Amino acid sequence: MNYAALIPLFPLVGFLITGLFGKKLKSEKLVGTIASAAILASFAIAVSVFMGLMARPAEERSVVVPIYSWIATGSFSVDIAYQFDQLSILFTLIITGIGFLIHVYSIGYMHGDKSFPRFFAYLNLFVFMMLNLVLSSNFLLTFLGWEGVGLASYLLIGFWYDRKFDGTNITWTGDAAKKAFIVNRIGDFGVLIAMFMLFNLFGTLDYSTINAMAPQRFVVGDTAVTIITLLLFLGCTGKSAQIPLGVWLPDAMAGPTPVSALIHAATMVTSGIFLIARTNVLFALSPTTMTVVTIIGIATALIAGTIGIVQNDIKKVLAYSTVSQLGFMFVALGVGAFTAGVFHVMTHAFFKALLFLGSGSVIHGMHEEQDIQKMGGLKKYMPVTYKTFLIGTLAISGIFPLSGFFSKDEILWFAWLNGSPLLWGIGAVAAFCTAFYMWRLTTLTFHGEERFDHHHVHPHESPASMTVPLIILAVLSAVGGFLGIPHVFHMPNLLEGWLEPIFAKAMAILPQHHGEHTTLEFTLMAVSTVIAVSGILLARNIYKNGTDVAASIASRFSGLHKLLWNKYWVDEIYQMAIVSPIFMISRDFLWKVVDVILIDGLINGSARAVGAGGNILRRMQSGVAQNYALLMMLGIIVLIAIAVMPMLR
Structure with a gap:
């Protein structure tokens, strides 16, 4: 199993080669091949490790591979060590498998870009950091990966630093990158304080030790564990774009589309889900935190879903969709359905990566146009892109038997069973919004009349390097749900069986709801399917002939439309209540008074005093x-x- 440590090594080697020698290679194909091969090698080893774990008994499927002693001082010691178990290997397969497809896609998408090698170097760096995050056996190495993906995302979001970007108080893509970086630092502060508290209480940062000792150290509802988990969750709201730190993700669309697919669909934004899943015992010991996670998740799912209804930028629709779907995942974690949350991570990675890459194919074929109001009728020009995008749309809408149906309905079922009918109802409304805005996006992009300028725009299908990953992801989006078939179908739930040892201790702590609910569960599935179909049909009827009907509805409900169009003025409120006051205090007091008058005055005054004394002595x-x-x-x-x-x- 020692060879498993090569999984994060290959992307690091790829980063060094493409970063240091990429321009000297003078070949896009060679640079793209090296970067993609590094991720493919990691994926191949991950598959081998997965097969090795499957061959072991369930209780022996957690293996820690130490690399070297990282820090050893006094009673504090931390190793560079990787933990391979059911949870980490699942995330590793998602990261490297989808990451490889995105790398291949990027070879065609970034063709001709002047900074082609730099882009692939950043992609490899990101994957390396993400693998450290999910494979680490301790909090500190996870935090290294946590900060590393923040750095890599900053570099990738601001990759086209010389391009303008339309965002709230944002002019350049670099501004969007800084916004993502700074907002995430707020959440990272919470994770750091939680780590200090954990070390103070347990004397270690090792996951296995803390999870084993926590039930003996804390009683359910203990104040200390509540504070720790709330601080960890603060970090999760940053990385996974939840209220109140989710404002960065829509503006992160300033980066190239493959970045959106890699970071904002399959990997970085699911870091928060991973952290809660990894520390599930701590969260199970705090009902208060679990309630907070549920409330924040459902509120984010609904708010982001309603905002997505009125967006016209093809990538921003998908961005708000991502925020909303992440909200569903947190709802699952909050009600104790850890497996359902991780299941939705997997299916979402399939269909959201597909949708983002599909949008990139549209942008590529439309010569960088991203406004869906200026598209229409593209299915005849981009048949492969259209068919795969349609599968992704149906999957995320929750249409049977595609993957999104199983994972979304599993979350809604546990929201009813472990939560309340109200929680299920709010989730169902958010699911309706998902079906509506995704079919609106599909209709305005691919159906109806052609609204683009035929003299300057000549739509065309993307090259095979871009369409083949779309086809593979479409297949995964179609069949991936069968890994987690609900028990009500009387078929084995493979994913639940695989992850059961990871969540067993937490499930023993949480209250369980037993009983026969077959009729109720099938009824709720049917209702949610009707809701999804209703959203699709409503969007089709409104937008099948363009945007005229939608414009009349918007004018009739102008107040509501303005609220959604301005994204509930969250960015403006933050700017007015937080950013501007901090900027003014920093400029007018900390700089002009503290820095210039006090600090500079003290230093310069000391220099003048010494000079005056020197004049006297001279x-x-x-x-x-x-x-x-x-x-x-x-x-x-x-x-x-x-x-x-x-x-x-």
Whole structure:
């Protein structure tokens, strides 16, 4: 199993080669092949590790591979060590498998870009950091990966740093990258404080030790574990774009489309889900935190879903969709359905990566146009892109038997069973919004009349390097749900069986709801399917002939439309209540008063005082020998006086 440590090594090697020698290679194909091969090699080893774990008994499927002793001082010691178990290998397969497809796709998408090698170097760096995050056996190495993906996402979002981007208080893509970086630092502060508290309580940052000791150290509802888990969840709201730190993700669409597919669909934004899943015992010990996770998740799912209804940028629709779907995952975690949350991570990775890459294919074929109001009728020009995008749309809408149906309905079922009918109802409304805005997006992009300028825009299908990954992801989006078939179908739930040892201790702590619910569960499935179909049909009827009907509805409900169009003014509120006051305090007090007057005044005043003293002392250096002799005599007299005075006493 020691060879498993090569999984994060290959992307690091790919990063060094493409980053240091990419321009010297002078071949896009060679650079793309090296970067993609690094991820493919990691995926191949991950598959081998997965097969090895499957061959072991369930209780022996957790293997820690130490690399070397990282920090050892006093009672504090941390190793660079990777933990291979059912949870980490699942995330590793998602990261490397979908990551490889996105790398291949990027070879065609980024063709001709002046910074082609730099882009692939950043992609490899991101995958390396993400693998450290999910494979780490301790909090500190996870935090290294946590910060690393933040850095890599900053570099990738701002990759086209010289391009303008339309966002709230944002002018350049670099501004969007800084926004993502800074907002995430707020959440990272929470994770850091939680780590300090955990080490203070347990004397270690090792996951296995903490999860084993936590039930003995804490009682359910203990104040300390509640504070720790709330701090960890603060970090999760940053990385996974939840209220109140989710404002960065829509503006992160400033980066190239493959970045959106890799970071904002399959990997970084699911870091928060992974962290809660990895520390599930701690969260199970805090009902307060679980309630907070549920409320934040369902609120985010609904708010982001309603905003997505009115967006016109093809990538921003998918961005708000991502935020909404992440909300569903947190709802699952909050009600104790850890497996359902991880299941939705997997299916979402399939269909959201497909949708983002499909949108990139549209943008590529439309010569960088992203406004869906300027598209229409593209299915005849881009048949492969259209068919695969349609599968992704149906999957995310929750249409049977595609993957999104199984994972979304599993979450809604547990929201009813472990939560309340109200929680299920809000989730169903958010699911309706999902079906509506995704079919609106599909209709305005691929159906209806052609609304683009035929003289300047000539739509065309993307090359095979871009369409083949779309086809593979479409297949996964169609069949991936069968890995987690609900028990109500009387078929084995493979994913639940695989992850059961990971969540067993947490499930033993959480209250369980037993009983026969077959009729109720099938009824709720049917209702949610009707809701999804209703959303699709409503969007089709409104947008099948363009945007005229939608415009009349928007004018009739202008107040609501304005609220959604301005995204509930969250960015503006943050700007007015937080950013501007901090900026003004920093400029007018911390800089002009503390820095210029106090600190610079002290330093410059000290320099002036020394200069003034020097001017006075300089006058003693007159060059007259008699004066020097007099000073020497005075000095001798002083020294004699100092020596004699004790004797006179």
